[in-house]
Amino acid sequence: MPRKYFGTDGIRGRTNEGAMTAEIAMRVGQAAGAHFMRGTHRHRVLIGKDTRLSGYMMESALVAGFTSVGMDVVLVGPMPTPAVAMLTRSMRADIGVMISASHNPFADNGIKLFGPDGYKLSDETEKAIEAGIDGRVSLPPAEQIGRARRIEDAAGRYIAAAKSTFPDHLRLDGLRIVVDCANGAAYKVAPEALWELGADVIALGVSPNGININDHVGSTDPSALQAKVLETRADIGIALDGDADRLILVDDRAQIVDGDQLMALIAIAQARTGALKGDGIVATVMSNLGLERLLWGQGIALHRTPVGDRYVVEAMRAGGYNVGGEQSGHIVLADHATTGDGLIAALQVLAELVQSGKPAHTLLRQFDPLPQLLKNVRFTGGQPLEDDKVKAVIADAEKRLDGTGRLVIRKSGTEPLIRVMAEGEDAKLVGEVVDGICDAVRKAA
Known part of the structure; x- marks a missing residue:
């Protein structure tokens, strides 16, 4: 069953649309915070971000979500994703958050989550957090809400x-x-x-x-x-x-x-x-x-x-x-x-x-x-890869490349794109194969 919020690299989308709103970000903070509230110690989340304009909005919303369920927040400001993972582990945080859409344009943003070991979350953990985003999270009494602080070093x-x-x-x-x-x-x-x-x-x-x-x-x-x-x-x-x-x-x-x-x-x-x-x-x-x-x-x-x-x-x-x-x-x-x-x-x-x-x-x-060609086809809905004509074109391409190359076709996990890649020893054949599949996908989409 497809997940509603999480893709291949956290939650990502266009700012103020779909899952990338302040409201959803706050609920992500509440759901993730509640999931990682284990044990009797004072719980802590570390939050970093890149330099997108929407980072301020998403950061504030996440702080509200995490503190509302009783987690203390440590803010590190603009910092690389691997730095957030490293600092999450070194500061003994229960969870780390990176606010970023990586290589996407500024209008997009995203939320990447790390466990206390500094690794990205498993599919099972993300599913549990998704359930919390759409569900009801228990909130503590006023004296038990979290605090937020920013570290400068x-x-x-x-x-x-x-x-x-x-x-x-x-x-x-x-x-x-x-x-x-x-x-x-x-x-x-x-x-x-x-x-x-x-x-x-x-x-x-x-x-x-x-x-x-x-x-x-x-x-x-x-x-x-x-x-x-x-x-x-x-x-x-x-x-x-x-x-x-x-x-x-x-x-x-x-x-x-x-x-x-x-x-x-x-x-x-x-x-x-x-x-x-x-x-x-x-x-x-x-x-x-x-x-x-x-x-x-x-x-x-x-x-x-x-x-x-x-x-x-x-x-x-x-x-x-x-x-x-x-x-x-x-x-x-x-x-x-x-x-x-x-x-x-x-x-x-x-x-x-x-x-x-x-x-x-x-x-x-x-x-x-080896000659390799990758092209992207944008689509707005439906399942173009399930179209019979597209399947037939792909099957023919695989036969033509058999023994001399490879074909990889997949949906992007972060954008509405079909990615078509072929490689082989014959550059001309590779180009023909990719163009033929892209044309079929466009017509189906």
Whole structure:
């Protein structure tokens, strides 16, 4: 049975519409607070946000919800999603909340929840909270409601934690780094961490105004970063998304480097030193076959999951793996973080750059990807993938790709989109297959 509020990454939608209203946010706070009120200790929730204009509204509504059921609230302000996960655990909070719609435009917002261990909630826990959102929550007497306070040193705590993942014997002296923070949650912490490690830092996307988050900046649009890398003759460019749990790099020749190449570099480096745990790494069905073939040649397995970093993390925890991620740039390094962390992943790549002495365009090109094409089709209702004509076109495409490629078709968990991806050894065939399916879906939708 489909869930009413939660998608693949928390609750997300357009501000003041559907589930993304102040009223629903308050009820989420009440339901989540009531669910995690266990034991006799003084209960605490930690709340962070990105830089969206609606963050103020959602933060206030969540504070009202949590305090009304007796939870104390700790506010950390604009902070990366992985920082909220880390601080939730280090401050012994019962639950953590990140107010963000990640890479989406400013008009969207979302609510991501973390348990006391810093991990995203299970499907079962989210279902229980959903029941509370639409139900009645018991409220305590007036003298037992919660209090709210803001802590000022959250950024410093996260910067220190991120820097601790960088080898003590290395520095970034002599490296010119352009970092694009997407006018989002990492606009202060990312440039500061890189500067403290010795880099010559050139910062983009560090002037948030509430509506410019992800607006022609960040990992979803690295064109400004590419131009700045060439203009300043930088050694490397780092692009984060709105909540900084995603990373895309640009090499010294302004070529984009995706999450597959980064996972390959990190996994092979860890295997070389014996730090790689399990028999391989975890990635999603979207990762390129070129990555799988490269790792296989190194004796490293690639275990695939459905799309979504939460599914990657679940598989990593179940199998004891410490490296995983997505082609889109969610890189999960379980030795250092409980969720994707763009800054920490970037620091591991920078450590390899320093130690290798190679230019970024050489180091970061770990394999030649097979031709891959992804297109999105927006739909307004119905079930276009259940249409008989669409099914027939998909079946024909699978036959044409049989033995030479892959086809992945799915609904987005955060937007009303059908995502159609194909890859194979024949770029022309890949393009024909994707275009044919997209046309069929448009007609059905």
